[in-house]
Amino acid sequence: MVSKKQKTQRRSYDSAVPLKVQRARLRGIKRDFLIGVILTIALITGKDLFEKTRYGGYLEDFARDWLEYRLAINRDGRPTKIVVVDISNFSPVAKHPYTSRTMLRHLIEAVSTRPLRSIGLDVNFSTENDEPFFVPDEDPTFFNYCLKKKKEINGLLFVGISNSVVRGPEKALGSIKYLPLAAYIDHPNSEGFGASAEMDESIEVPHISDKGGILYHSYPSLAAALANQQKPKESWLAKWIELTHLVPYPVQETATDSFNIKHSRFVVDFSRIDDLETGAILAPAALKDFESLKTDNRLGDNVNVLIGRGEDADDSDRFAVPGHTKHYPGVFLHACALYTLLAKENRLSLMTTWGRRWFDAVVSFLIFFPILMLRWYYNSRKDEVAAHRLNKILTWSAIVFLFVVGVWMVNRTRIFWEDFPLVMVALLLHSRLEHDAETVAPGLVRRLRSAWHAIVLPRHTPGNE
Amino acid sequence: MRVASGSPGMIAVLVLAITTRAPAEQKPSIAMLDRIACAAVLTDGQGEHHISETSHLGRYLYVGDSVQCNSAGFFTVLLGAEQKEIKKRTFTAKARSIQPQPAQHARVQPAPYIATQQREFEKLADRALRFHNSAAGTRGRSLRIISPGPNSVVWPEHFVIRWVAETHPGKIALSIHAPGLTPPLWHADGVDGTVGSLDSSDLHRAIASYRESGSTDALLTLEWRSSTRSFDVPFSLLSPEEDKNLNNELEIWKQAENELLRAVGRAYSFASRGLFWDAAHEYEEALKLAPHSCDLVKEAMAVEEQANHWDRVQELDATLKSTPGGCPDRNR
Numbered sequence: 001m002v003s004k005k006q007k008t009q010r011r012s013y014d015s016a017v018p019l020k021v022q023r024a025r026l027r028g029i030k031r032d033f034l035i036g037v038i039l040t041i042a043l044i045t046g047k048d049l050f051e052k053t054r055y056g057g058y059l060e061d062f063a064r065d066w067l068e069y070r071l072a073i074n075r076d077g078r079p080t081k082i083v084v085v086d087i088s089n090f091s092p093v094a095k096h097p098y099t100s101r102t103m104l105r106h107l108i109e110a111v112s113t114r115p116l117r118s119i120g121l122d123v124n125f126s127t128e129n130d131e132p133f134f135v136p137d138e139d140p141t142f143f144n145y146c147l148k149k150k151k152e153i154n155g156l157l158f159v160g161i162s163n164s165v166v167r168g169p170e171k172a173l174g175s176i177k178y179l180p181l182a183a184y185i186d187h188p189n190s191e192g193f194g195a196s197a198e199m200d201e202s203i204e205v206p207h208i209s210d211k212g213g214i215l216y217h218s219y220p221s222l223a224a225a226l227a228n229q230q231k232p233k234e235s236w237l238a239k240w241i242e243l244t245h246l247v248p249y250p251v252q253e254t255a256t257d258s259f260n261i262k263h264s265r266f267v268v269d270f271s272r273i274d275d276l277e278t279g280a281i282l283a284p285a286a287l288k289d290f291e292s293l294k295t296d297n298r299l300g301d302n303v304n305v306l307i308g309r310g311e312d313a314d315d316s317d318r319f320a321v322p323g324h325t326k327h328y329p330g331v332f333l334h335a336c337a338l339y340t341l342l343a344k345e346n347r348l349s350l351m352t353t354w355g356r357r358w359f360d361a362v363v364s365f366l367i368f369f370p371i372l373m374l375r376w377y378y379n380s381r382k383d384e385v386a387a388h389r390l391n392k393i394l395t396w397s398a399i400v401f402l403f404v405v406g407v408w409m410v411n412r413t414r415i416f417w418e419d420f421p422l423v424m425v426a427l428l429l430h431s432r433l434e435h436d437a438e439t440v441a442p443g444l445v446r447r448l449r450s451a452w453h454a455i456v457l458p459r460h461t462p463g464n465e
Numbered sequence: 466m467r468v469a470s471g472s473p474g475m476i477a478v479l480v481l482a483i484t485t486r487a488p489a490e491q492k493p494s495i496a497m498l499d500r501i502a503c504a505a506v507l508t509d510g511q512g513e514h515h516i517s518e519t520s521h522l523g524r525y526l527y528v529g530d531s532v533q534c535n536s537a538g539f540f541t542v543l544l545g546a547e548q549k550e551i552k553k554r555t556f557t558a559k560a561r562s563i564q565p566q567p568a569q570h571a572r573v574q575p576a577p578y579i580a581t582q583q584r585e586f587e588k589l590a591d592r593a594l595r596f597h598n599s600a601a602g603t604r605g606r607s608l609r610i611i612s613p614g615p616n617s618v619v620w621p622e623h624f625v626i627r628w629v630a631e632t633h634p635g636k637i638a639l640s641i642h643a644p645g646l647t648p649p650l651w652h653a654d655g656v657d658g659t660v661g662s663l664d665s666s667d668l669h670r671a672i673a674s675y676r677e678s679g680s681t682d683a684l685l686t687l688e689w690r691s692s693t694r695s696f697d698v699p700f701s702l703l704s705p706e707e708d709k710n711l712n713n714e715l716e717i718w719k720q721a722e723n724e725l726l727r728a729v730g731r732a733y734s735f736a737s738r739g740l741f742w743d744a745a746h747e748y749e750e751a752l753k754l755a756p757h758s759c760d761l762v763k764e765a766m767a768v769e770e771q772a773n774h775w776d777r778v779q780e781l782d783a784t785l786k787s788t789p790g791g792c793p794d795r796n797r
Contacts, residue, residue, distance in 0.1 A: 090605070091696075098604050099603065099604070122601070123605075124602040124603065126600075134604075162600035162602065163591050163595070166586075166587045166594060167583075167587055185601055186594070186598035186599060187601035188597060189596070189597060189599055203598075205590065205594070207586070208582055208583045259589065259593030261590070261593055263597065308602060308603055313603065314603070316600075317601060317602065319599075330600075330601030333601055334601065
């Protein structure tokens with residue numbers, strides 16, 4: 001049974017409104033569309049500017065921590081295929097701290113009895129000052145051994161270099177013939193806020209040649225060198241996405257500093273860092289005990305071995321990691337970087353600045369445009385669409401949906417959405433400001449029109465008619 | 466670094482020759498400038514320089530260097546144990562029986578201008594690199610024990626154990642072992658790790674009696690209570706014969722009239738026996754007398770490095786760079 005009141009209400013919906021009102025409503029829809037577009041552009045610009053401030057940095061730190069935390073708690077139990085061999089037991093050999101090359105050679109020899117995929121040494125072999133080698137008496141012999149061994153391990157044996165990249169490829173590791181062994185082992189400093197979630201994929205550094213000209217040379221990072229992954233063939237869709245700057249891959253960000261040093265970076269999945277630390281092998285202190293490594297089950301087939309100082313790493317070699325509370329030795333960061341690059345499903349994508357802008361615009365559009373469409377559709381009805389209520393519902397639905405998909409399910413989407421807190425704040429602001437603008441705009445437009453007419457049109461007096 | 470004992474005169478000649486431990490491609494010194502009380506001119510491989518006592522006191526003279534007074538007055542040269550006052554005539558340093566050390570690493574350098582450009586460029590590039598990145602790798606395990614240094618020599622009566630003081634409170638255990646002997650020669654448990662040094666009469670007695678048994682090789686072990694890790698440093702004790710020779714030499718230096726020569730001589734006696742901590746102390750005394758001597762600063766740096774005084778090495782390096790008139794690189 002339909003009540004009398006409901007019948008009256010239904011009639012009021014069905015009855016057509018005067019054409020004049022409909023036109024006014026259409027004008028309102030057009031005006032609100034314009035307001036929506038202007039607000040979207042303004043908020044995206046505001047967000048861009050805010051991101052560069054300290055508080056924007058704090059929000060991005062928070063987002064990084066959240067995303068890495070989500071990755072860590074949703075990690076699967078797949079084998080990482082990476083084993084860190086901790087050389088904390090190796091004794092100091094001289095007044096300048098350096099790792100015994102003899103011990104390292106025996107260690108490589110012991111672990112390589114297994115069919116490994118790769119070996120990386122997170123040991124800094126960079127030369128210093130004008131010396132050709134860091135340890136002149138031992139390094140050339142050790143590098144010759146490594147070159148020989150590299151051929152046996154799929155060509156995947158690399159040693160670490162750091163600051164000597166500025167000396168050019170001929171001097172970075174003492175001689176050009178040792179350059180195939182060189183891999184860069186630096187970690188990006190945090191930009192004044194929290195821990196960095198990115199690591200270098202490669203670095204391009206200028207140097208002065210012996211003839212006086214400036215030349216550039218690119219060095220792979222330890223993880224990228226060991227992963228040895230070629231850029232996969234992309235589908236037309238992936239190419240289009242990359243073309244529109246939405247999700248470039250595999251290098252997410254290229255930063256060039258004032259000295260023209262180019263860092264190509266990627267986002268690292270640190271979710272397995274605790275597993276890698278727990279599974280690390282502590283190398284024995286004495287050569288005679290190296291035999292035990294040959295039978296260690298953790299050094300299985302096709303495993304990647306990273307050699308570095310773990311347990312006893314210096315403070316300068318320990319780094320904060322997003323989503324984790326403690327500081328980890330550098331070798332585990334390289335291990336995570338390698339884990340990220342080794343398999344396609346481990347990689348994380350990051351939206352570029354333009355990608356973020358497009359995304360923000362689309363989300364904003366998806367909220368206000370359907371409401372305008374509904375208003376246009378019900379234009380001829382007596383009662384107006386409850387645009388404000390709809391706006392609120394759609395905004396909150398979008399926020400919840402984006403949070404669930406973008407943050408909660410980051411382990412599935414693999415998109416590292418660093419600015420999600422800012423987007424959510426921007427959406428709420430958009431909703432609020434749009435409402436205010438729609439309330440203020442008609443009066444404002446009327447006043448502006450009157451002012452314009454007062455200036456442009458002649459005074460309308462009865463005598464003139 | 467050890468030299469056979471000999472006559473005091475011989476030792477004194479060797480002092481200036483050996484204490485320099487000249488770097489590669491540098492000839493050993495045989496003499497040192499002391500007082501300069503005239504308008505003196507020094508001629509070396511890099512040309513003629515007007516010198517003064519303020520800036521050149523303690524400057525080593527190398528084979529072929531000559532000094533001349535161009536005005537009334539005199540200058541003194543410490544030549545071995547002698548102190549020669551020279552007036553109005555040229556003093557030329559001669560090789561005597563000391564042969565120049567062979568170059569250790571012959572390096573081919575590009576044209577000097579490009580080399581300078583490269584160095585400057587590398588410095589700036591390194592600074593830019595460090596602004597954005599930090600090395601996430603190891604050089605090696607750092608030394609936690611400062612004294613004794615690895616394979617250095619200690620003087621039992623003056624032996625002090627020094628380690629890198631912990632910033633967080635914690636107890637450490639120290640022990641001295643002899644090769645092949647299971648129970649330690651000396652052991653101290655529950656030592657405060659934040660103190661950074663330990664001077665114990667028990668320790669002196671224990672290692673002195675060990676030395677009397679005819680052995681000199683020993684191993685210091687440092688264990689942190691909070692960690693399973695320990696640090697070992699092998700070192701040796703000054704043998705009784707060397708101890709005797711050292712005391713004789715110190716007596717000779719005591720008799721030297723010139724204070725600078727006394728300090729440099731003592732430093733030599735210590736450094737030549739691997740007693741770097743004591744040698745560093747003597748060089749510090751010498752530097753108080755001749756603070757602008759590039760040679761003494763370099764000597765002190767070398768010894769401080771051996772004594773693991775890294776902060777002091779950096780300070781001296783800064784001194785070297787800020788020396789008035791600069792310190793010439795005498796690669797002749």
